[in-house]
Amino acid sequence: MSYNEPKMQYERIDHLVTQQNEHEAAFMADFSKGEYTLEKPLVVVNPYLINPLAALVLFRTEKPVSATVTVHGKTSVANISKTFGPATEHILPVLGLYKECGNLVDVELDNGEKVTLTVTTGALPELTREVTNIVTTPEYMDGNMMFVSAAGKSLPAGYDYNGDCRWTLAENFVFDMKRISNGNLLVGSYRYSRVPYHTAGICEIAMTGKIIKEYRLPGNYHHDQFEMEDGNLLVLTQDFHRDTVEDMLVLIDRENGEILRTWDISALLPHEEGKSGSWSDRDWFHCNAVWYDKPTNSLSLSGRHQDIIINIDYESGELNWMLGDPEGWPEELVKKYFFTPVGDVENFDWQYEQHACLITPTGDVMCFDNGHWRAKKKENYRKNRDNFSRGVRYRIDTDKMEIEQVWQYGKERGQHFYSPYICNVEYYDEGHYLVHSGGIGYVDGMASELLLPAFLDPEDPTHEQRSITVEVKDDVVMYEMHLPSQFYRAEKLPLYHDGDNLCLGQGKIVGSLDVTPEFDTVAEAEETQEAPSAWNQVKIVEEEDRFTFFGRFEKGNLLMLCLENEKEAHNYYISTTARPALAMCVGSFMEADDRRVSMNISKLGFTGTFAVKMILNEKKYNLGVTITVAE
Incomplete structure (x- = not known):
């Protein structure tokens, strides 16, 4: 440039x-x-610049x-x-x-x-949070750390039995953080791409903080990923060239990031049935978890906005079953795919707006039951202070299509353990589980009635964000940790793994971003040599594969970014009217000033040298900058 x-x-x-x-x-x-x-x-x-510990x-x-x-x-x-x-x-x-x-x-x-x-060593990064309360023993933790991944204004971190931070990353790597077979971590990229929290892809990171690879995706990344036995990766994504989001799954090649296969959830289910209270026509399913089960060669997917966990055949992609409250679903689907509760049905509860589904070695289904709304009909919605969240385990019989609730933890803690979004469970062994309630919000000590705790005001002393991570063994709490922010998921791991823990050599950027959609109609605007107001705080940040436009604009302003030369023009519409956020699963990219906007533009799809111009309402400003994109 x-x-x-x-x-x-x-x-x-x-x-x-x-x-x-x-x-x-x-x-x-x-x-x-x-x-x-x-x-x-x-x-x-800090050999790789982002792990000061x-x-x-x-x-x-x-x-x-x-x-x-x-x-x-x-x-x-x-x-x-x-x-x-x-x-x-x-x-x-x-x-x-x-x-x-x-x-x-x-x-x-x-x-x-x-x-x-x-x-x-120096100080921790500003947004690395420190434990406010921890109850466990060194014998129980046995040298393991509790790792948490970012969701609020926080950073990934790992804490020892005493609650001391012994590991952190200084960049905003988000969503799920899993240890993979070679001992490294797989986590969402720090590179924010699209509203509200979609990132360029996922990163494989060594414990030292070295990025081994960033796997870029045309539809970006959100929520979850799963390593297959052959090393290839299942990743949740979407297609930004259509009107729905968070309803696709891809298998990507571990070496080069190439997309090997795609599953389109949108084609499996009716969009307007079984709605949760957070449903929208754009984010109709809101897939927040993927799990592969080898014994059944199947995929389980958690759809928050339909209060449903679905299981599909890995090869054919056809539905096997649907787990959730059948109210509001068509009768033909209920008869074919839904389960009927058996056993202690008086204490049976369906899960609502769940996260982090998994299949146990015996074929049971576990998830974090957020319980948001805890009903299918609006007139039956519960207030947050009257609600609960929990980890739950269901036993399913797919021949009889029956379901039994065999374990839960969290209901007894009521509103003080309640998280309307994010969170996870982990299965260690029979009777030994992790339950992470990472999205708790209080106002004056009571569960906040805000739609999402991510919107609580950190400057208001009556507002509090909290994350509570619990481990239970044979119904005894063996571990409990409190953090003063929101954390997407938690996972217990040793810092070192079985390999040599050293990954020297060139890190790589693989896969591909998409061609950023352009806008066909260009607003009529008067060319001006004026500079835009300093109040707008216009800025462009360029990277190897994209550039990002930043600025501050009043809501409802007409805003376009134009790249022009003598031969061609590329025009991008930038919305200054925020979509209502019904599912802010990662709020760490939220701006304090909601008039600030940004747009990432991939360098794919055009080459040459272009003048950068901005249409703001009725004027077109030449920003005095040229961008050169090489072939």
Whole structure:
């Protein structure tokens, strides 16, 4: 991009993958040239720029030896150790440092040599939240951390048995965060793409913070993903060239991000049946979870806006069953696909606006039952203060089409455990579960009646956001952690995994964004040499594969972005009237000023050099900037 006397702000930023590749090349070049020994190693704190509680220790030995790294905890049971295999060139990931201190780190070789290093860290990122209350024991946690992924104004983080933050990411990676078979994490990209929370794709990230790959998707990413046995990835997405969202699933190639297969939920179900209280014609299903079950070769999908979990055949894509309150559904669907409650039916409850469905090894269905509205008819909706959320386990008989509720946790805690959105459950073993209520909101100590707690005012002392994570074993609470923000999901993991935990080499950006839809009709506007008002705060941020327009505009303004040269023009309509948010599952991209808008424009679909212009109401402003997109 070039510009003369710009009438707006312009910033060029490299993708994090590019920044990390350059940083790794620099410290590895330093290591290759230096005489680094066990006694005087090269220590790189925050080696990949986004995990300030990680480091690398690099040194050489004459003979191959194993090395054990131990980060000293505040108590001995909080120590974190990892042994790495024999080598002469040692590049050791150090995980689990504490903030703002000189951490003592032992490096001990199997020949008895040992050194104790002081690794100094800085403050946590501003939006890394700290635990307000935790109840558990180090024996129960057994060295594991509780990881949470962002939903509110917060960042991904991991906490030890004492509630100390020992891991975080300084960028806004969102939605589900799962450990995959090689020990890395799979999580939504930090690159926001479309309203309200869709991101460019998903990222595979090492525990050090290194992005191994970003998998871009034409329909972006939302909510959930699942690693198949062959390494390929099931990912929730959508098609932005039609009028509905969050109703597609794709299988992508693990190596190159190519879309191998697509399942279109829109073609499976009627859109206007079984509506939840948050239903809209655009977001009619709102798929928030995907789970593959190998014994039945089937996919389970959670549709929040129809209060339904559906199960489909993996190969044919045909419906197997539908789990939820049958009220409001056509009789022919109810007879064929829905279950009839049996057993203790007096204490049986259907799930409403659920999240995070999974299938247990015995074929039972678990989910987080948010309970939002807790009815199909408006006249029966419950107030939040009279409601409850819970983890629930159902036993299903697909021959008899019968269902029995065999376990739940949370109903007994009432409104104080109530989350109208987000959250998850995890199955560890029979009787051993995690229940994460991550979207709690209080006003004056009572459950907020706002549609979504994401809209609570953090400056109002009567407003409170909270996340409560519980683990239950044989109906005994073994763990409870409170955080002062909203967190999408929680997952218990060790910091280190079985591999070498080191992923050197070039990170990659794979897959593809879509061609951004253009607007056929261009508003009539008078060309002007005036600069737009500074109040509008117009800015363009350019990346390798896209550029983003930012600005502030009064609601209802006519706004278009125009790219023009002598041969062609590309025109993009930008809405200044926000859609009503009935499902703000990740509020971390929300602007404090709702007059601020943004639009991402992919560099796919055109090449050349273009002047950037903006139509605002009846005037067309030449912003004094040109964009060059190479072939």
